[in-house]
Amino acid sequence: MDDKPPLGESVLLGVQHYLTMIGANIAIPLVLAGAMGMPAGATARLIGTFFVVSGIATLAQTTVGNRYPIVQGGTFSMLAPALAIVGVLQTSGAGWETMILQLQGAVIVAGVAEVLIGYFGVMGWLKRHMGPIVIAPVIALIGLSLFNVPQITAPDQNWWLAGLTVALIVLFSQYLKTSHRAFRLFPVLLGLVTAWLLAAGLSVAGVYSPGTAGYVDFSQVFEAQLFVPIYPFQWGTPMFRGSFVIGMFAGMLASVIESFGDYHSVARMAGRGAPSARRIDHGIGMEGLGNLFAGIMGTGNGSTSYTENVGAIGITGVASRYVVQIGAIVAIVVGYVGFVGQLFATIPTPIVGGLFVAMFGQIAAVGLSQLKYVDLDENRNIFIVGLALFAGLAIPNYVSAVGSAGAFQTGLANVAVVGPVLGSEFVAQTLYVIGGTGMAVGGIVAFFLDNTVPGSREERGLTAWEDITEDDSEFRSFWDRHVSDADAEERAPGAD
Numbered sequence: 001m002d003d004k005p006p007l008g009e010s011v012l013l014g015v016q017h018y019l020t021m022i023g024a025n026i027a028i029p030l031v032l033a034g035a036m037g038m039p040a041g042a043t044a045r046l047i048g049t050f051f052v053v054s055g056i057a058t059l060a061q062t063t064v065g066n067r068y069p070i071v072q073g074g075t076f077s078m079l080a081p082a083l084a085i086v087g088v089l090q091t092s093g094a095g096w097e098t099m100i101l102q103l104q105g106a107v108i109v110a111g112v113a114e115v116l117i118g119y120f121g122v123m124g125w126l127k128r129h130m131g132p133i134v135i136a137p138v139i140a141l142i143g144l145s146l147f148n149v150p151q152i153t154a155p156d157q158n159w160w161l162a163g164l165t166v167a168l169i170v171l172f173s174q175y176l177k178t179s180h181r182a183f184r185l186f187p188v189l190l191g192l193v194t195a196w197l198l199a200a201g202l203s204v205a206g207v208y209s210p211g212t213a214g215y216v217d218f219s220q221v222f223e224a225q226l227f228v229p230i231y232p233f234q235w236g237t238p239m240f241r242g243s244f245v246i247g248m249f250a251g252m253l254a255s256v257i258e259s260f261g262d263y264h265s266v267a268r269m270a271g272r273g274a275p276s277a278r279r280i281d282h283g284i285g286m287e288g289l290g291n292l293f294a295g296i297m298g299t300g301n302g303s304t305s306y307t308e309n310v311g312a313i314g315i316t317g318v319a320s321r322y323v324v325q326i327g328a329i330v331a332i333v334v335g336y337v338g339f340v341g342q343l344f345a346t347i348p349t350p351i352v353g354g355l356f357v358a359m360f361g362q363i364a365a366v367g368l369s370q371l372k373y374v375d376l377d378e379n380r381n382i383f384i385v386g387l388a389l390f391a392g393l394a395i396p397n398y399v400s401a402v403g404s405a406g407a408f409q410t411g412l413a414n415v416a417v418v419g420p421v422l423g424s425e426f427v428a429q430t431l432y433v434i435g436g437t438g439m440a441v442g443g444i445v446a447f448f449l450d451n452t453v454p455g456s457r458e459e460r461g462l463t464a465w466e467d468i469t470e471d472d473s474e475f476r477s478f479w480d481r482h483v484s485d486a487d488a489e490e491r492a493p494g495a496d
Helices: 007-020 022-036 040-063 076-091 096-119 122-127 132-144 159-175 181-185 187-204 219-223 242-269 277-297 307-316 321-336 338-345 349-373 379-402 405-413 425-435 438-450 462-468 478-491
Strands: none
Touching (some): 007 022, 007 181, 007 187, 007 307, 007 349, 022 040, 022 076, 022 096, 022 338, 040 277, 040 321, 076 096, 076 425, 096 122, 096 242, 096 277, 122 242, 122 277, 132 242, 132 349, 132 379, 132 438, 159 307, 181 187, 187 307, 242 277, 242 307, 242 349, 242 425, 242 438, 307 349, 321 338, 349 462, 379 425, 379 438, 405 425, 425 438
């Protein structure tokens, strides 16, 4: 994590990190803009805002937060409540300007709540009761729950192009990695760019026509703005509404659980011990500040750790913090320079889908690898992991089928005896968002069963887990590394 490759190499490696999450960082603002009815100019600025927030939040997390080489960006966990808020406002005839300001207010409050959760040590305390039986399904579900994203399952999917992308990444990362250093370091970048250029050539040749999956249209790049103005409160003064804050708060909780799993995943891929409670608290607290910043800048969404970036570390073996920071600077430039962002936006959806297949499969496997510390001959362990995985896939599927938080609330209100409590807006919104998030459902099920079903610490893997978990003293925060060192120099003999 502390390596610093040459600058030129670091730029390419950093761009590779950001290309792995380009789909999500463009898809989320496009979905939001479409739902709100944003005009084209405002949509371009919203996409740029996502990149600027991602870059600054990543620099903060890697420098002052948990210091893991992990990219920060928009979160799907907070997209569901955002769309619900937009739906409510549409029924009242509100315009997109009002919608984005309401979303900003909800994200700001959720960010403040996450700051408190992080820096008051809530997740660090919970970690003491979590072992590999809990962490394994959480990480696995981060990958498995994304198998049905539109970039993979679109009805008009170009499976030839998606399959080619997967095949190229496999070829470069697994078969050719020992033949040349470039294949080992840049398998994702090489695979994506090769497929992208091929799709562009087929588009020019007329094989892919406009509107079909795989078509590349570079004309929008030349029509883009040279400079996109992005600044705090660019849409106006945020608006606050209690019921909207509740929904966004639930999305934030789901995001926290996902990030908890991501921290363990990136630590394992980077060859480090499991994160300490102190490192987790600093990470979650910084993500809360990232959410607060996202609300101030006006993304209408939050900021969280990116699973795709963790998958890239697993495939390339490059876990340099410096590389991720260079990539973050590139992201900030992309946000402000309109034509660069539009260039990335021309990457065809099938190629992004193929990229996701490689990334998310890697994440699921890393999650299951945590079970090496558990006694898998014990039936209680197999039962808990299996139930957590199945629940993490089945329950979100049911919640999705319900259709909306309002319909879910109506169903809960009809439950005998406890209906009045479950049917309240606060409880219903929270259950709807968390119940629709696979890693949250799986983690809660595994946490409850692992801490209530009888089993020894050795069987549960807690003894081995403690041996590989870094001590709190091994994580030095920004304050420890700078202020404490300065104090030590002042106390040194001969100091002025």
